[in-house]
Amino acid sequence: MEKNFKRYLITTALPYANGPVHIGHLAGVYVPADTYVRYLRMKGEDVLFIGGSDEHGVPVTIKAEKEGVTPQDIVDRYHEMIKKSFEDFGMSYDIYSRTTSKIHHATAAEFFEKLYKEGKFIERETEQFFDPERNKFLSDRYIIGTCPKCGNDRAYGDQCEKCGSTLSPEELIDPHSAISGAKLVKKMTKHWYLPLEQYETWLRQWILEGHKEWKTNVYGQVKSWLDGGLQPRAVTRDLDWGVPVPVKDAQGKVLYVWFDAPIGYISNTKEICEKRGDNWEKWWKSEDTKMVHFIGKDNIVFHCIIFPCMLKAYGDGFIVPENVPANEFLNLENDKISTSRNWAVWLHEYLQEFPGKQDILRYVLTANAPETKDNNFTWKDYQDRNNNELLAIFGNFVNRILVLTHKYYEGAVPALENLNERLANSSKTTSSAKE
């Protein structure tokens, strides 16, 4: 199945703009992607490298509320922070943009509108929990109640952290709002769903038949979803932060963050192409473009099932990814990296505390990349790899070449000669030339 591709469209998962980027993100997604892109460019390939911040969704609004600022303030803060740290780190993006951009809102809205008009969605009205005090519908994780299984009175609407059981908000005893504490009421609400099951045959053929070479974690996860049977997936939410649903009777509704985020790859391509006078469609609608999504293992279903279904539903020549390399996670000092517990090495802090040491981090994260299983980052390992591998071995190698070049060749690189002949002729002096 070797195809001849004329150009490469490489995307990296959009970091969520409610916190900075840490070494786990770097190890799994950004360093491998940047390395691949640099390799392609060195080979002279035509490459477009797309990144950006994912700025919609409930967590941003919660954080804003907590701090008494607007959601825009939150995403402005973290977008700038992430963007700058990527720049300082040396990510070679063609563009690093954001999903609050005008062009993205327009692109995402148009995307939804086309599918809507063509009848690609199904509408469903369901009863949802509503916080009367804040006047908003709540997603499962912002509903708190008593766990019916273990009696924990701080169980979430999707899961009880104490006994680990998976829950639905309906099961909770005395459900109330995690935001206001108010007692919840039920209200009817309408949403649009993408009927994924309609694409099952196509997905099977495309991935299970056509891409057996994908990583086992990715392939296995996809197969499991397909074998389990796909269901319609809601693509809208009751929320006031996001891309408004471009339909008449949809006040107070936005596109589900996971619907709009991957469209960000398209919007950002448009943005850079407009700036360069390039044609964005050649990147997204040509069979000879090779698209690769770099992601973490938590994003497999979105990039292998949902987003491809969206593209397929839209039609109009959109291509789907040729590969979706999803990496595992990185632990820090034997403990899970956690934003909420502030257990992480933040990129912006690393860059401050270790100025000029970007390549050391790149090296360590590459040498220890979590390709097939979760890996562990320790400062001791970082120190050892730096001191032994980079400094002692590699550093000495470079230093020796420089010193000997000056000593024996007056500082100029000597002409190429036949090494085998030379080795055969002498033994002593060649032991140094050999290297």
Next chain:
RNA sequence: GGCGGGGUAGCUCAGUUGGUUAGAGCGUCGGAUUCAUAACCCGGAGGUCAUGAGUUCAAUUCUCAUCCCCGCUACCA
């Protein structure tokens, strides 16, 4: 709970379409050298390939069960 991925030397990872002594880097131990930076170079030790059972002439590699780690679980249970 269900499903997916993983559990191989002190550490981080390769590998095995089943087949005699399971690999690498770093660490460690020993040696050599002072030609290159506090280096480099050479050699050794170190693993019941998570656990138990099964298939086989032969299993770390296949099958089943168990344990542990991580992810997903779609408003389906």
